[in-house]
Amino acid sequence: MRGKFTSAVCLFVYCLIFFWVLGFGYRLIIGSLSYLLTDEWAITKAELVRVFYLGGMTGCIAWLGILIFKILDKFKKKPPSGS
Secondary structure, X not given: OHHHHHHHHHHHHHHHHHHHHHHHHHHHHHHHHOOOOOHHHHHHHHHHHHHHHHHHHXXXXXXXXXXXXXXXXXXXXXXOOOO
């Protein structure tokens, strides 16, 4: 149980860091390109990045919620089996 829990938490943290870095990098690139290209293009790309970034973060948060419910389910008191 401990090994699975630790690997699941590590996977969640890696996903969180991945989406945060990806979103920050894309915002930085699009922000710098908006000076070179038209504003319409930058606004369109920024909207796509926002949707992707927030979707990824929402997925990570939902996955964490499922993980917490599974862990709480493991710690539920089980009825006595010797009745």
